[in-house]
Amino acid sequence: GGSRGDSGGASGGGTPRRGGRLRAAFAGGGAGETLDPHRASLFADVARAKALYDKLADYGDDLSARPRLASSWEARPGLDRWKVSLRRAEFHDGRPVTARDVLYSYRRIADPAGAFRAKASLEPVDLDASRAVDARTVEFVLKRPTAEFPNVLASFGAYIVPEGARDLDRAPVGSGPFRLVSFAPGRTAVLRRNDDYWDGAPYLDELEFLVADEESARVNALLGGQVEYAHELNPATARAHEGRGRIEIVRLRNSAMQAFAMKTDRAPFDDPRVRRAFFLIADRQELVDGALSGAGVVGNDLFGKGCEFYADDLPQRTQDLDRARSLLEEAGASDLRVTLDTSSVAAGFTEAAGIFRDQAAGAGVTVEVRTGGKDSYWADVLDSGTLCCYRSGAMPIESHISQRLLTDSTTNATKWAHKDFDALYRQAQATKDDEERAALFGRMQRRLYAEGGFLVWGFADWIIGTAPSVRGVDRKAPANTLDWVRFDKVWLA
Amino acid sequence: MSGLGSWVARRLLLGCVQTVAVVLLVFGLTEALPGDAAVALAGDQPDPARIAALREAMELDRPAHERFADWAAGLPRGDLGHSLASGRPVSSYLSGAFGPSLLLAALTVVPLVPLGVGLGVLAARFEDRWVDRLVSAVTLGVYAVPEFALGVLLVTVFALRLDWLPPTAVGYGTDLLGHPAALVLPVLVLLARPVCSLSRLVRAGMIDALASPYVAQARRYGIPDARVRYAHALPNAVAPAAQQLARTVDWLLCGVIVVEALFVIPGLGTVLMDAVAERDVPVVQGLAVVFGVVTVVLNLGADLVAHRFAPRTEVAA
């Protein structure tokens, strides 16, 4: 099982103690928040969904899939049919979790009318052909061989709800570690321990999610003892309080990739030499120190540091302005002017843009920073512009590639479209052997390292603050993985 | 007074037109913003197919005027429509957020008026002496301190260092009255700048009034000092101060975003922020109705006061 992730990095030691109420402050989505797990998109939504529901699988610290409601999975040799067995688990209303519930949930997600976020992740599955073999076995039929199918089971938002459940926003019934007591959108959600939880009942009696959009409000509430857990703190705040004893700072490494995305299909970045020049312009440490306030590590133009299959054998790139300049000259782009799109949509974006602008000036490149509105930023930069700030939460490298780097990827922000690259990916998905697959992923990554569109300059820490009495908070799990905001393993000392 | 009556009636009628204009304007502005609810909901997964599906689900593919007409048709029934983001009725958004906003506004205005007026009168009374200099310098200084800085300072000192007051109202939801201590700091932060601007306007008006022959006459005739100041000089300073006060109340009711965020008070400002971010047009429109009505009523009130304190205007040739 994948439930042992907490054993290593629990914050503070001692034997877990039952009881108590934990209040956790998150940035929220206002009165538009929802309890429907399939609609979850904010961290607060996900944290609530995680407490109320389960997925069949979830990501471990290295972003490989770990079984959850699924007790095991097994592929047919062709890798296009997967048999998934469910463990014995019950919904909050006492009904057992069955194969029919799984199929209902996935069909609901895939329903075009719902426009749910996880629909894209479930795309490989042919849900019409998939069926319930028995009450606790599902056979998934895939549209093509998919070696990383368990990642689909673990994908963001693929929660299992009871068959026929409709009014998930008001009366959520899940199989998760907590049951809902009350919910006021944009303000609070109170949950109580589910004593019958299959993975062992939580230690906490009660869990309350509170919404505080402003970071300083979360910190103040934590310092003032109004909450015991504050999600998403600033690096500067962390530095101010780290080691002072008043609150505990938990840094979740490698949680967010920070990058500049170059559109490889248009000038000037359609020339690989220009892309390479840009790779050499970036002083990654300066970016991490300046834009992330030091809370992170430098990147190497590849996604997924710390993940399974990550190509960490490639040499770390460093700034080399002379080389960059000559590359640009070669490409006939010595007096290059580019516009860098940024926005306050994510922490560090505008800062990184400013810093990069100054670095680029060193190589004779004029970068004009254009600050756009944050609400439509992602849609705006998907197709327009040439260079933009980019970030991504943790996900398996395979998902990153399938979502962003294939010709038919839906969010291909670098417009990376190469038939041979697509073929490599498909080949990897059809390869059952892990090592062979790793080699294939290595080839793909080397290609990206040499001439890809993502200038990945860093990986930001995810910073969480807790009261000293809070124990059992995992310190290694990147955001979006199983052990992140996992309150069933947390206890109050 | 029939003149005044018809004036008020006309203004109220105009007020309805104004509110309609506000709603139209806000609708237009929100529509003109790049992106729509579907894009906003898609967030960092701007999958075009999904956005299209969302658009269809939210009926955003219909022309703007049709959607507006639909929404407007519901108004007479008191139906403000449903949120695009959550599908919940807009009225529930408004009713939930109006309480905290109203409470904060009321709690701020109650001490604001005596404090602002009192300081202004005090400064004017001791014009150019140390009291005035102190009041002027402090009010100006405080005014120049941004809200967040003041908030952080107050929270650090009174909540985190001294532990006298809770640092935020997190978790109290709409039941703020049940936790009066949590309201002290937000109200102080909200008060700080309006007190300064109000007191400066009052001071300015009072200095002229206190130097006037009619105040000298009242003094000479042995009217108690306080009464001279408040009943005879102050009315001359009231008109601009009333405007300022109306603006302040308007601001308090229509979005004290920083303070709401800093102290986690779920008021109208927060709802507006979220709704705009989500391009939740029906909610924004509902808010526009509230803001329009509030502004119209407050401006009318301020104009009535100004009218009363410039009685001679009625005879202007």
Add this chain to the structure above:
Amino acid sequence: MRGLPSARFALGAALVCVPLVIALAGPLFAGEPGPRAASFTAGGGHWLGTDFVGRDVVRQVLLGGRSVVLVALSATALAYLVAVPLGLVCALTRRHWLEEVLMRPLDVLLAVPSLLMILLAAAAFPPGATGLALLVALVNIPDAARVVRASAAEAASRPAVEALRMQGESWWRTAVGHVGRSVARPLCADAGVRLTGALYLVATAAFLGIGVAPDAADWAVMVDRNRTGLFVQPWAVVVPALLVVALTTGCNLLVDAALGARRGTSRPGAARDVLASDQVKERRL
């Protein structure tokens, strides 16, 4: 200078001088940008530490005055340039419809939350200092116009104004030269605080991408953007904030002093001041 209330004047002048000198001369002394350090650190040759993107705060402070002075002052001035005539027209007209035509649309603007306005501007304006000044002015006009109108209404109906009209005096002289001057004090008080408001609106707008860059060297922007590091590296907030406070407080005190002086000299016959002879002498220096 003729008998300005000297203490207030000196204090105001001193307060204004520091930020003004830094704003005007600062860029000359700023020098070349040094290498960036980590954000919000102290020491390392940085007297006032580093800011949110690791730049030297001293240098940012030296560079950051000009835009503040230019944008905020011009926005405030612009707002009054429109609001004063507008408010005066409304105060002086006897035509209700004209007043309604001018003021009611402004009320509509007032009812639109400024956040929405700024967001729209962010989307519609190409970012630029001029656009920003215009926007800040626009946000302030309705409000300022109401204050002008309210303070001027009484003055506008006095016999002195009737006499001016009887003389066929031009509207401009009547309105600005007479009515405007009689309500100069409340207007100056209002303008003084509005200047501060304009400053921070500039900062907010910068954060949303309008006008100055979000990492611009600009005192108001610095205050806003460095706030996250307040507890690690307070100077990056405190120093620019103090300069802003000094600038606006000083401006206001100077205006107060000037108004006080004007009252002392320009209404000689108001016959209400009792003066000891020595006081008189002091006043006539």
Add this chain to the structure above:
Amino acid sequence: MSGSETAPGAVAEIEGLTVSVGGRRILDGVSLRVRPGRVTALVGPSGSGKTTTGRALLGEFPAGALVSGTVRVGGERVGHVPSGPVPVGPAPVRGGPARGTAARGAPVGHVPQDPAAVLNPVRRVGALLHDIALGQVRGLPRRARRQAARARVLEAMAAAQLPDGAALVGRFPHQLSGGQQQRIVLAQALLLGARVVVADEPTTGQDALTRRRVVEELAAVAARGIGVVLLSHDLAAVRALADEVLVLRDGRVVERGPAQRVLRSPATSGTRELPPVKLALTRDTAFGAPRPDVVLRVRDLHARHPDGSEVLHVPDLALRGGECLAVLGRSGSGKTTLARCLAGLHRTYDGQVLLGPVVLPRSLRDRDRRQLAAVQYVFQDARASFDERRPLRDQVARTAVRLRGVPARDARAEASAMLGALGLSTVSADRCPGGLSGGELQRAALARALLARPRVLVCDEVTAGLDTDTRRDTLDLLDGLLRTRGDMSLVLVTHDLVAARFASRVAVLDAGEVVEQGSSAEVLTAPRHPLTAALVAASKAVPVPDAIPGPAGSSCRASEAGSA
């Protein structure tokens, strides 16, 4: 209150008071003693320093003035005096927390020359009256206070000749006529029960009947033991009231003594021209030279105030070329309203005002320059009609610049000349209005209107605040203009029947109705309407309570009668 410093029997005292502004001595060694129950009158030409002396008793001096001497009220020093201790009295010592405290011991009642200035424009006139009264009924139980205060207010108003007080307390100052404002301020002083009352021209701007009653009331005040300081040009009133008279000239007391002696036998040059009203001697014809053409005509005029009350109804009134029309009537009868309708300052009326054949727009804002220049109005409250921040001459000259297109420089020269002709020196004209006396301002206001070369000049009480000489000079000037400038006609709104006699025609208003109209000779010698008769009678027979025997009194009356 020690009283030791005050001369025995004096409630207030000025000793060797010298006030100079800008190097000019506007008061020079003035001494004055106010005794309880006695009336001390200050007379003298306009600008001689009466008002300045009166204000000194209140502890007020022109800003920037150099002052020496002593002022004591009730034994306490007032103001600044060089060696003097704390400034006391109601003087607005800037910012002093103690101000006004001493005033409570010895309040000095004050009826200023320009009453509008001391009436708070944004409060109802009853407000201050009520506050004063409340201070006096503190002893009563809380409930009864309001009632009692109100009763006192109404009583004081009645004493100040405002019998319909209940209707007036709720009005704002601008809703009262000039005379009513003055009486409100008088009522304040009466209500106050001060030991000293300074009454600055309390009878100007009042009709003859009211004037007589006001004089009676002041006599009654004195009889209550209050010291009254009467500053006045109204020699009849002075004669009727004063126990002691001081004659001021250029800030110096040139003559002082018991009223009978001073007014009868001028001892020095200062009073040479005082007693006889010389109008009669210089003039035996009516003003101007009337022609038959009608310059201005009022047709079926119904004027309302914004509250809806109709205050004026004039069916038909014509002004012929070169003629002088006097408008008479009791205070509050609508004279100013009529004048303002003509001038375009009062626009809520039905009916027409025609200039020649053309209907004049109701509001002066709709009149073009020629129409503006054609009808000019001299405000009843001259001080309020000036911008207090600009030098007077500049303001006066603007008329010529704006309405006649004269270049600025020439206009200033013209203004100086006109002001000079009215007896105002260039030096005073270069001051701001605050630096001029009431009479001086009145003449400046006249000069301002004259610079427009108007075809119709509407004068609202232009001579009210002037001494006999100046008044005569001013009227002479107007007469001269009427004669030389054939195209000018004059509407003289006045309470001054002497002046009215020189008008070609007279219209009498009562409660907003024209009750009598005709040639002045007819109307004033054989009045048909009882009101006219009463006014004429009252102006002839100024009450002489303790009759001042001798030629002084008779000379005045004789001269007035003789002019008829």
